[in-house]
Amino acid sequence: MQQELKIISLFRQDSVLGLKKVHELYADKMMFIAKRYISDDQIAEEMVSDTFLTVFQKWQQYDENKGFAFLSWISKICINRCLMELRKKKIYAEQISDIHENIIFEISDQFSYQHIVDSIQSLGHPYNTVFFLHEVDGFNHYEISEMLGIPVGTSKSWLHRAKMRLRETLINLV
Amino acid sequence: MNSLKHKIRQFESTNTSGLDKNKNWNNILNLIDTDKNRRSKKYLYFGILVLCSILSFIFGYRLGANHHQTIPDQQLPERHDSIRLEERTVVKTDTLFVTIEKESSGLKSSKKVQTPKRDTFEIIAPTLVLSNKSDTLIDVYKLLPVKQEDNPEETVIQVVESNMISPHKSGRTKKTYALPVFISDTTKIKEVRTKWMWSSQGLLYSSSVKRQ
Numbered sequence: 001m002q003q004e005l006k007i008i009s010l011f012r013q014d015s016v017l018g019l020k021k022v023h024e025l026y027a028d029k030m031m032f033i034a035k036r037y038i039s040d041d042q043i044a045e046e047m048v049s050d051t052f053l054t055v056f057q058k059w060q061q062y063d064e065n066k067g068f069a070f071l072s073w074i075s076k077i078c079i080n081r082c083l084m085e086l087r088k089k090k091i092y093a094e095q096i097s098d099i100h101e102n103i104i105f106e107i108s109d110q111f112s113y114q115h116i117v118d119s120i121q122s123l124g125h126p127y128n129t130v131f132f133l134h135e136v137d138g139f140n141h142y143e144i145s146e147m148l149g150i151p152v153g154t155s156k157s158w159l160h161r162a163k164m165r166l167r168e169t170l171i172n173l174v
Numbered sequence: 175m176n177s178l179k180h181k182i183r184q185f186e187s188t189n190t191s192g193l194d195k196n197k198n199w200n201n202i203l204n205l206i207d208t209d210k211n212r213r214s215k216k217y218l219y220f221g222i223l224v225l226c227s228i229l230s231f232i233f234g235y236r237l238g239a240n241h242h243q244t245i246p247d248q249q250l251p252e253r254h255d256s257i258r259l260e261e262r263t264v265v266k267t268d269t270l271f272v273t274i275e276k277e278s279s280g281l282k283s284s285k286k287v288q289t290p291k292r293d294t295f296e297i298i299a300p301t302l303v304l305s306n307k308s309d310t311l312i313d314v315y316k317l318l319p320v321k322q323e324d325n326p327e328e329t330v331i332q333v334v335e336s337n338m339i340s341p342h343k344s345g346r347t348k349k350t351y352a353l354p355v356f357i358s359d360t361t362k363i364k365e366v367r368t369k370w371m372w373s374s375q376g377l378l379y380s381s382s383v384k385r386q
Binding site for chain 1: 178179181182183185186189190191192193195198199201202203205206209
């Protein structure tokens with residue numbers, strides 16, 4: 001929490017100074033997150049900029065007493081911003097019946113980061129989005145259903161399909 | 175075997191994303207500037223809008239009530255009730271709105287009444303007021319000059335058509351009132367305009383006449 005307190009005190013002194021510090025600390029991380037959801041690097045960079053603009057506008061809403069890290073807060077802003085961008089393209093119209101999934105996804109060390117990320121992105125929307133939200137960013141299906149405006153069952157079935165397809169893709173790579 | 179989440183996070187914590195931080199920071203500063211400008215413009219437009227609303231309210235009220243007076247509380251008159259005049263006021267404007275219709279031998283006609291040219295037109299305000307004063311009304315009435323038999327010098331202007339918002343009823347409702355108005359000479363009156371306005375003091379009444 002020391003880090004959070006420092007950031008907030010910097011924001012209180014000078015919000016641009018605080019934002020600069022946050023940018024130094026988390027810009028790379030946000031870019032990684034944005035690139036997971038948005039395959040176009042240029043748009044992903046815009047998402048990062050928008051994220052920091054939102055942080056600049058709403059840093060007072062961050063409550064360090066709630067116990068969650070500033071990184072989690074800013075990550076959620078970034079993810080939501082990316083989802084908004086994806087929603088503009090109306091990719092969540094598909095409704096799929098509920099399929100329960102209980103596959104624990106593990107991956108061999110032989111795959112590089114880029115292999116994995118490229119393979120997930122090759123799943124296409126909305127499967128890659130749900131996969132990243134659930135498997136990497138740690139949101140549960142209820143949170144995902146709220147974020148994407150879809151039923152919980154749809155989120156589960158998309159994740160199930162995503163895992164199946166990813167498995168096939170990685171097997172093919174081997 | 176590592177969990178995929180662990181692998182991705184481990185990579186992201188030890189590598190750079192390829193983001194040009196300086197370029198991105200400059201971009202963010204530009205966004206902040208643009209946002210500030212947009213907000214200040216928004217506040218400016220909002221301020222102008224509020225100012226215009228206040229000015230239009232003040233001037234609209236003043237212009238609309240270039241001559242008005244407060245009428246004491248009374249009961250809402252019944253349909254076609256004549257209301258005796260209690261106060262005499264002078265209308266100095268020549269604006270007009272409604273054609274005076276003349277009533278003779280019980281028949282209404284739209285013949286125009288002639289009056290001599292004068293700068294002022296005397297009219298006596300009715301003692302009409304409604305108990306609830308919160309609503310605002312500016313309305314125009316069609317007026318009928320009616321000769322009073324007991325006082326031939328006094329002309330009763332009868333409101334025959336109105337579109338008044340009564341505070342006792344919701345919505346607009348048509349009512350007919352008779353408003354006795356003293357007119358010293360009605361021979362050159364072309365049109366008469368009356369306005370009603372509910373205010374915190376009561377019903378405000380204003381009239382003006384156009385001569386021929």
